[in-house]
Amino acid sequence: MHSMNSSEALLLRKTPYRDADYILSLFTKDLGKISGIARNAKNSMKRFGARLEPFVHFRVSFKDTGREFKLIQDTETIQFFPSFIENIELFTLGSLLLETTDTLIPRESPNEELFKLLIEALSNLNSKKSPLPIVLQFQLQALSVSGYEPNLHSCAECEKPIKGDSYFSTNRGGAVCFECVGERKNSFIFSKDFLLDNDLMESDLEKVLKYIKLFTKFTERHTEKEIKSSRFIEELKL
Numbered sequence: 254m255h256s257m258n259s260s261e262a263l264l265l266r267k268t269p270y271r272d273a274d275y276i277l278s279l280f281t282k283d284l285g286k287i288s289g290i291a292r293n294a295k296n297s298m299k300r301f302g303a304r305l306e307p308f309v310h311f312r313v314s315f316k317d318t319g320r321e322f323k324l325i326q327d328t329e330t331i332q333f334f335p336s337f338i339e340n341i342e343l344f345t346l347g348s349l350l351l352e353t354t355d356t357l358i359p360r361e362s363p364n365e366e367l368f369k370l371l372i373e374a375l376s377n378l379n380s381k382k383s384p385l386p387i388v389l390q391f392q393l394q395a396l397s398v399s400g401y402e403p404n405l406h407s408c409a410e411c412e413k414p415i416k417g418d419s420y421f422s423t424n425r426g427g428a429v430c431f432e433c434v435g436e437r438k439n440s441f442i443f444s445k446d447f448l449l450d451n452d453l454m455e456s457d458l459e460k461v462l463k464y465i466k467l468f469t470k471f472t473e474r475h476t477e478k479e480i481k482s483s484r485f486i487e488e489l490k491l
């Protein structure tokens with residue numbers, strides 16, 4: 254028995270397969286991350302058009318075959334985010350969001366909250382608001398709703414509440430107080446107040462970029478997966 258399903262979706266990855274097929278990794282609202290095969294997709298404008306691309310929010314219909322790959326039947330555009338194609342910096346940041354999501358979610362485990370956060374972050378980036386704070390806030394929220402929340406409020410060593418600044422230990426999963434670590438020259442001074450205040454972020458985008466890199470490393474460390482677009486973050490012009 255093949256059952257027909259439909260869900261809102263975003264493309265995470267696409268790999269050409271045989272002459273005209275694609276193997277897809279999709280983040281769906283209702284089923285979480287799924288793998289599917291889009292047969293003859295390179296030739297079928299009617300069923301797939303230009304929708305099997307990143308940064309298109311679409312509705313996908315598919316048949317569940319009981320195997321690893323679902324049979325992708327049809328797609329229909331809900332909204333398209335054109336800024337990512339026009340602007341290389343936004344493309345890099347958008348790719349980082351998609352890849353971070355891909356890294357954080359297991360297969361076929363629905364996470365509707367993360368889906369909504371991702372659509373919202375992509376919409377905000379697309380509307381040309383200041384992009385870096387949007388990316389950083391998405392990282393924090395995405396880590397939180399997928400079970401990898403960094404501990405910002407108490408020391409990872411002594412568990413005392415963190416007041417103001419601290420160090421941050423990627424390995425320990427969060428903030429570490431100055432007393433526990435002692436003085437370390439040139440260490441990254443971590444400010445949870447900065448992270449929780451949008452106005453502060455807007456005022457220091459260079460600092461925001463440092464936190465984006467920190468939480469990208471944090472995500473890689475705790476999921477044990479590589480985020481490839483992080484390499485291009487180094488080249489961003491603010």
Ligand SMILES: [Zn+2]
Binds near residue numbers: 410429
């Ligand atoms: Zn401590």
